[in-house]
Amino acid sequence: MRQVSNRDHLRRNSLRIRTGVVVNTLAGMTLHQDAVVVDCHNDLILLVDHFDQRDQPGHFRDFWLPELRAGGVDVQILPICLEQAFQSEGGLRRTLLLVERIHRLAAEHSDDVAVCLTGAEIDAAVSAGKIALVIALEGAHGVGQDVALVRTFHRVGVRVVSMAHFGRTFLADGSGLDSTSRGRLTPQGIEALREMEALGIVFDISHLGLGGVEDVLELATRPFLATHSACLGITDIHRNLHDDHIKQIARLGGVIGVAAAIPFFIDPRHPTADRVVDHIERIVELAGIDHVGLGPDFIDDYYQQVFGGLILPPGFEATTAHAEVARPSDLPKITEALVRRGFAESDIRKILGGNVLRVLREVMTSGAWHG
Known part of the structure; x- marks a missing residue:
């Protein structure tokens, strides 16, 4: 019998590792493309508008649509x-102009995308091969x-709403004020929450300050989303959610x-796809497999194009590594990481969009x- 040298042993182990990586990658890609993928948060309309203002109306067609397709969205x-310039004055006008731009975008690319007002319309669009x-x-x-x-916005097609960004609105305080103010929902905020639930608008708890989160958890009667958040128990920053809130x-x-x-x-140091899965795993451990999804917040291209780099809100570290999942075409990396971690196919489908x-x-x- 031929003795196996240490070099042969290392070579075989290396081959097994590489083969395993290839198998996981292929399995992840196949599953990702077959699953229904829902992205809860992408500010792409801001970059579309930015290029519109520079007489480049083809930006969605040339950049975002290929990215969304490559990411299986x-x-x-x-x-x-x-x-910020529009938040106190001109907010209504700016919002309605961007709503109108989304409707025009859907009309311009009707073979590929459709604005959806109900769950049934989402299902129909996806079945037709369109992006809902x-x-x-x-x-x-x-x-x-x-x-x-709120009713007016419902009439023009808005179906998901958060009440505050980092700062304060007439409805609530944003999470950026948690160190100085933990204001609850205002009377108008409570009324708006009830109106959203009555109309069929999905409430979004991301960006809401701690006091407002507690109000929503006490008052809500319908399911809602935290469209783009993560776990405070892993990364300690005011935008992330406490374990109790996740539960x-x-x-x-x-x-x-x-x-x-x-x-x-x-x-901030290692924003890899595997680290994303750490947050997913923690949510699953705390809340169960039915309560986690994807809300990547692909904002980097906007900041790079408009400002030449990231504009940091208060409370954020000045230096970070580059996110491995930076654009929609990177989303399959999360699925590959989930496969490597041993998540069942049915569970991965729930995470990706179900x-x-x-x-x-x-x-x-x-x-x-x-x-």
């Missing part, structure tokens, strides 16, 4: 986040203190979308508002 929640677009408000600055405008969101049937593209939330789809179907039950 079937459902895209499209938030409207207002730049769900319009969202990030911060709801355009509402101001006029809660009646309570699950108790109400909600889902946490993990902000895979934001190094500050995942791990869990968020459940919430959208349950809450988004009405189309045009007829009140």
Whole structure:
């Protein structure tokens, strides 16, 4: 019998490792492309608008649509986040202009995308091979203190709403104020929450300050989303969720979308796909497999193009590594990491989109508002 040298042994082990990596990669890619993938948060409309203003209206066609297809994205929640200059004055006008741009974008690319108002419309769009677009408000600055405008936004197609960004609105405090103020929902904020639930608008708890989170957990009667957050127990930053809050969101049937593209939330030093899966695993351990999804927050291209680099909000580290999951085409890396960790195929499908789809179907039950 031929003796196996140490070099032969190392070579065989290396081959097994490489073969295992290839198998996991192929299995991950196959599963990713077959699953329904829901991205809970991509601010791409801001970059589309940026290029529109520079007479380059083909940006979505040339950049984002290929990226979404490469990432296997079937459902895209499209938030409207207002730049600071518009947050106090001009908020309503700016918001409605971007809502209109999303509708025009869908008309221009009707073979590929469709704005969806109900869960049934999402399912129909996905079945037809289109990307289902769900319009969202990030911060709801355009509402101001006029809660009646929640109905107006519902009429024009908005189906997901958060009440604050980092700062303060007439409805609530954002998480950026947690160190100086833990303001609860205002009376208008409580009224707006009730109106959203009545209309079939999905509430988004991401960016909400601690006091507001506690109010929502106490008052909510329907499932809701944290569209782009992560675990405070892994990365200690005010935008992430406490373990108890994660458990309570699950108790109400909600889902946490993990902000895979934001190094500050995942791990400033090692924001890898595997680190994203660490956050997914923690949510599963705390809340169960039915309450975690993906909300990457692909904002880096916008900041690089518009500002030449990242603009840091208060409380964020000045230096971070580059996120491994930086664009939609990187999303299969998360699936590959889930396969490596031994997640069952049925569970991976829930994480990639099934869990968020459940919430959208349950809450988004009405189309045009007829009140």
